[in-house]
Amino acid sequence: MTHTARDICRRAFLGRSAAGLGVIALHSLLAPRARAAKGVIDPLHHPAKVKRVIFLYQAGGPSHLETFDSKPALARMHGQGMPESFTRGQQIAQLQGRPLVCFGPQYEFRKFGKSGQEMCELFPHIGSVADEVCIVRSLWTEQINHDPAHTIMNTGSILAGRPSMGAWILYGLGTETEDLPGFVVLISAGRGGQMQPIAARQWSAGILAGKFQGVKLNSIGDPVLYIRNPRGIDAAAQQDSIGAINALNRVQHRALRDPEILTRISQYEMAFRMQSSVPGLVDMSGEPKQVLDMYGAVPGDGSFASNCLLARRLAERGVRFIQLYHRDWDHHSGVKANIRLKAEEVDRPTAALIRDLKQRGMLDDTLIVWGGEFGRTPMSQGGNGRDHHIKGFSFLLAGGGIRPGITYGATDELGYAAVENPVSVHDFHATMLHLLGIDHKRLTVKSQGLDVRLTGISGDVVRDILT
Amino acid sequence: MADTCFRCHGPDKNARMAGLRLDIREHALQKTSSGVIPIIPGDPGRSAIVQRVFSASPARVMPPKYAHKELTERQKELIRQWVAEGAVYEGHWAYQPVRRPQPPGIAPSLHPIDAFIQARLAREGLTASPEADRRTLIRRLALDLTGIPPSPAEVDAFVRDKSPRAYEKLVDRLLASPRYAERQAQHWLDAVRYADTCGFHGDNPIPAWPYRDYVLRAFRDNMPFDQFTREQLAGDLLPNATRDQKVASAYNRLNRTSAEGGVQPKEYLAKYAADRVRTTSTVWLGATMGCAECHDHKFDPITARDFYSFKAFFADIKETGLVPDRGARAWGSQLALPTADQQGRLDQIQAKLKLAREALERKTSELESDREWERKLLDDHRDGRLAWRFQRPVSAESAHGVKLAIYNDEPVESSTYSGASLATSREPGHGLVVASGPNPDNETYTVSFRPGAGEWTALGIEIVQDESLPGVRVARGSDRLIVTEVEADLGGERLGFALATSNVASPFNELPPYGAIDAGPSTGWGIVTYGENKNLFLALRFTNKVRTAAVSVMTVRLHQDSEHRQATIGRFRLALSSAGHSWPEASDTRRRSPAEAGLPADVAKALATPETERTAEQCEVLRHYRQWISPDLAPLLAEVEKLDAARRYLELEIPRVVVTESVRPSVTRILARGNWMDDSGEIVEPAIPAFIGKLQASGRATRLDLANWIASPENPLTARVFVNRLWSQFFVVGISKTVDDLGSQGEWPSYPELLDWLAAEFMQPSSNAAGAHPWDIRHLIRTIVLSRTYRQTSKTTPQLDERDPGNRLLARQSRFRVDAETVRDIALAASGLLVEQFGGPSARPYQPQGYLAALNFPKREYSPSRGEQLYRRGLYTHWQRTFLHPSLLAFDAPTREECTVNRTSSNTPLQALVLLNDPIYVEAARVFAQNILKHGGRGLAARLDWAFHRALGRAPSREERRILQDLHRTTLARFTKAPAAAAELVTAGEAPRDMAAKPASLAAMTVVARAILNLHETITRN
Secondary structure, three states, rough: OOOOHHHHHHHHHHHHHHOOOOOOOOOHHHHOOOOEEEOOOOOOOOOOOEEEEEEEOOOOOOHHHHHHOOOOOHHHHHOEEHHHHHHHOOOOOOOOOOEEOOOOOOOEEEEEEEOEEEOOOOHHHHOOHHHHEEEEEEOOOOOOHHHHHHHHHHHOOOOOOOOOHHHHHHHHHHHHOOOOEEEEEEOOOOOOOOOOOOHHEEEOOOOOHHHHHEEEEOOOOOOOOOOOOOOOOOHHHHHHHHHHHHHHHHHHHHHOEEEEEHHHHHHHHHHHHHHHHHHHHHOOOOOHHHHHHHHHHOOOOOOOOHHHHHHHHHHHHOOOOOEEEOOOOOOOOHHHHHHHHHHHHHHHHHHHHHHHHOOOOHHHHHHEEOOOOOOEEEEEEEOEEEEEEEOOEEEEEEOOOOOOOOEEEOOOOOOEEEEEOOEHHHHHHHHHHHHHHHHHHHHHHEEEEEEOOOOOOOOOOHHHHOO | OOOOOOOHHHHOOOOOOOOOOOOHHHHHHHOOOOOOOOOOOOOHHHHHHHHHHOOOOOOOOOOOHHHHOOOEEEEHHHHHHHHHHOOOOOOOHHHOOOOOOOOOOOOOOOOHHHHHHHHHHHOOHHHHOOEOOOOHHHHHHHHHOOOOOOOOHHHHHHHHHOOHHHHHHHHHHHOOOOOHHHHHHHHHHHHHOOOOOOOOOOOEOOOOHHHHHHHHHHOOOOOOHHHHHHHHHHHHOOOOOHHHHHHHHHHHHOOEEOOOOOOOHHHHHHHHHHHHHHHHHHHHHOOOHHHHHOOOOOOOOOHHHHHHHHHHHHOOOEEEEEEOOHHHOOOEEEEOOOOOOHHHHHHHHHHHHHHHHHHHHHHHHHHOOOHHHHHHHHHHHHHEEEOOOOOEEEEEEEOOOEEEEOOOOEEEEEEOOOOEEEEEEEEEOEEEEEEEEEOOOOEEEEEEEEEOOOOEEEEEEEEEOOOOOOOOEOOOOOOOEEEEEEEEEOEEEEEOOOEEEOOOOOOHEEEOHHHHOOOOOOEEEEEOOOOOOOOEEEEEOOOOOEEOOOOOEEEEEEEEEOOOOOEEEEEEEEEEEOOOOOOOOOOOOOOOOOOOOOOOOHHHHHHHHHHHHOOOHHHHHHHHHHHOOOOHHHHHHHHHHHHHHHHHHHHHHEEEOOOOEOOOOOEEEHHHHHOOOOOOOOOOOOOOOOOOOOOOOOOOOOHHHHHHOOOOOOOOHHHHHHHHHHHHHOOOOHHHHEEEEOOOOOOOOOHHHHHHHHHHHHHHOOOOOOOOOOHHHHHHHHHHHHHHHHHEEOOOOOHHHHOOOOOOOOOOOOOEEEOOOHHHHHHHHHOOOOOOOOOOEEEOOOOOOOOOOOOOOOOOOOOOOOHHHOOOOOOEEEOOOEEEEEEEEEEEOOOOOOOOOOOOOOHHHHHHHHHHOOOOHHHHHHHHHHHHHHHHHOOHHHHHHHHHHHHHHHHHHHHHHHHHHOOOOOOOOHHHHHHHHHHHOOOOOOOOOOOOOHHHHHHHHHHHHHHHHHEOOOEEOO
């Protein structure tokens, strides 16, 4: 539905109310949706730097060695045995029982921006905003297979059923829009075919109420599941139906005074508003050509580029947590060719999103995160690939409260383990929550006798990367 | 104190501060290392803990500010008083033996439950609410006990029943219904995390539903809970275990498993075992043992040693870290469950197959000495006579609207996956046929081509992989590809096929090639899983050599009429062979132009090897190959193929289930901080948590010993945990709210004596309970629902709301939204769509296409069931753990990746979208409308009454009737003006349409029915 259709609905609603559908408070459907639903953290634990997060999740495990972690020493060791001092007693995935041989970075690194940040030459666009981003080279995680590694990155735990970070943030902060879900997930596929599965668990609300779960926005079929009216029901008929349903529910409420009925009524109103606003959200026909070009987005293609542009549109509409998964980073083979493909897919749109938010004055209250569930081995797999790696990998951060133009932390000379200022997944979560005005130790929910939190029982805010 | 103090001064020795422990009295009375005495009984002034909690100094006050745990003034006062009164420690209530409390003697005739409740209400100055009206009562009971609303006739009968035993009769009738078992099973399946897929990574289907049916039968037959417990935990260890008992042992195998390539076996074995400890301890013991995997419990006396000792009970379960999700070893230990008839048929086929194989082998051996064929074959190969001649179609048509495009010399876009990466290209198609456009469930492709003059021995069908194809990269939908029959004509004359073979390496990955030529519409060839990553090739040997002239046209029909929707071919080529030797080449996807060699590499290699130097394997390859090419062996091979196909189809019919197989127990060590890589921990033997007691077992204790103890009166937890959970089914919250945790962090029960009375009654029914047996679930439920407390109205008063906002005292009933499955069942039952069938394979309701797009291994699309299976109860929905059906998920059904004993209940816009727009709910509204028009009497008012009775068990009020009349009038006017819209709405779903109803009337009534199905009251149990 376009704006015009929405106007029609608006008129239709008024008309029908007058016609005596028994509709009482449908004006709430028409009021502008500035009102927010509050979260449990009220007031905030400290002033927030950002209102929202856009997490550009590079799923599959991007090689830090071909993105943001320059390792000339590894290049010199190319083809030689990996010193056992690095690998002894460490976890290993598909290389179990195989000889471990150093595999040099497949591309050169260059310095970008005034800050002189070092990045792989394949990412010149991100390089062009080097002075806006903070590179963290010292992430580490504990899970070496995709499914559990995604789970810990998203929920801070390897147990299924823990809330994902987006759900936690909604629970803590509430929403800024009632026309759209507060936590939206988009998924794009890469052209390299190395696509690992991603379970819906990654955006689940777990033990929190279902209303905090992420809602997946699809590029094919209905943008949101069941958002489209059934065939034969147009917007006006849908509106009549919802009007009647809510009128009947109000009759019940008058008799029973059950507040759940009022909630139900407001959820139907919100559902209708979602039906009205989602088509406008995903309709990018109004975006100027230069904006589409800046992102490299072709509306409707479901690409990472289009999703980045959608992310901006979601951010503008008050969505709190926007998570874009880009699949196809699992480069067990052909790292060289595949990284190039990925760079082609993500470099331009990532930079465009940062630049676009900045020019709209929104970068200051947005946190942008770029990274995956783990990194990749400095050792070769099959002579041209890299295996999963958990001891050290890189993230990019940008936006409000983040010190721009710096590189934080370091792996050892071969890019194996984070040795300088290591940042755990919980540290990252703690830092993200901190920027949102939340003390991660105080965002808890009781379950099975525990005060469950996103950061488990650890996590320190990485203060050195904050302004 | 558990909440505020024990984190630092409790059981966990690693978290303990100042060496101070307050959860054990002896420790709390001792002088600490810093020389203070925490508690001096009777002397609060000198007791350190009292000084500290009342301290005004921020540096000294306890709990410290950084803990964010504040004590209220009342709590502080309570601590002072408790110390003053002697600091008496009682053990945690849930760990004390269950004794049967005497119900308060208010009135001798009072139901014991009511006696406990009313005694407390009286103390609180409250009174119980009156009984709900009969319409409310029967709907409440039916939804609670069966999950299906009562029919209008049942409501009427109950309302009219003047017998004093009317309610009791109703309870007994509902409890005797198979629906009761379905309802109870749902709760149990949440707890034991039953699902239909493995839950990690590729999330492929596991054979598990026979376990679900075991659970159904157990509830239907009212199996004693102690037996139910024993069979699930250790059915395989019972003496002379029955088939059912072995099926029950699937409980131990329902944990999530991974088949991801880089799995570190030890890590995953640790994960699986920890899952069992968490599940078993939560379900039966209400204990949160999961925490102790990494450290001693913070609040309860559960140590890491307890965790690993408990884990050791399960160390005999045969399993691997990487659990294969396909192939011969898929899912580990399994049990086949043939019916007697199936077993009889299988035996018969096996016997015949054995004879046929022997005949084939005998004849093959007779021909062994003749080596001439090898020379001839090599000659043919050298001269290119084995080559498959790929055909250039001149026409390609479909029966049901699929668009078929032919690419001969024309370039075609291809995107192929090699198992590691994707490559795209644009090259001539070499006879490729590409399907696009409409995607019907079944199709028949008819392709004609001119082979030119020649003599042909075989037809080849190459199924070409492409990334654009969602079904295992070869099919246009589904998670498989199935060709049910191949037919070929030449000049109007049917060509027969004698033999069929394919290039699929593993028989587990395909259906028998013979299925494509057996003239059976239900059998077919195809692939049923992934792992080949190459084009598929089916070779069909003509019965007789086929001669073609220069102008001849050959026509091939590919029938794809499988039950699986859209398991249809996306891209294919056709080929002919003239050699009689040609074999379906295992072609890799990187090859743009088709393989034409017609001789498999391994055969070529074996032939090139001098006879005396061939390995046994090479001899076998040649022997097998010869059977395919030798005209003398063809009839014998055909017989083997036919029987083998019959065997395979029959085996696919026979249900299988994962089961527990006991082997020599592996060594269990305490893993420091849960680190599976640490082999230095102490070895532990199976034991129950030390604070509860000690098992009496001779030798190493087994799972059966554990099960016997769990379900014994010596264990105080199982009965309390179970009845508390059961209570929450009927009153929303448990008597202790924390149904998952009766440990020290669990909530103190609102009615501790009632909880114990119920636990005692569960383990040993009182003597006057006729026909009840120990551990009798049905008796317990009957007892609960017969109480006045259960039968109260849910209506509340402002006074009551203020006194008891959470309704924990139960001076009234509660009103709550029904579970996700029941939301579905109510719509299906009210509309008349519901198909009731007790047990059986899981059903696949409609689901949005593309919902599984983020899955891989295999890449797949969802293929809904057909016919009746679309309308089964929610309980039977295919439970895809990583992508649970979105409508169930929206209504808070758990994914069952983990044990769940308390579902959340939310109220969201997504729920509204599901009820309004999910096709099954639209179809339910449409069928409901058909029934309203057909059976609802004459006139709109009567029809609305009828519809209300169906959905809500009551008549609408005048105002409600008027709202719906308005909706009907407006809508009817709209559909009368827009007949196309009406026509669309009345064809919603696949259930038969009532052609007697006028489209506009039916559409308008559909809108009305849809509104009724969307009401809050419809999905509310009152």
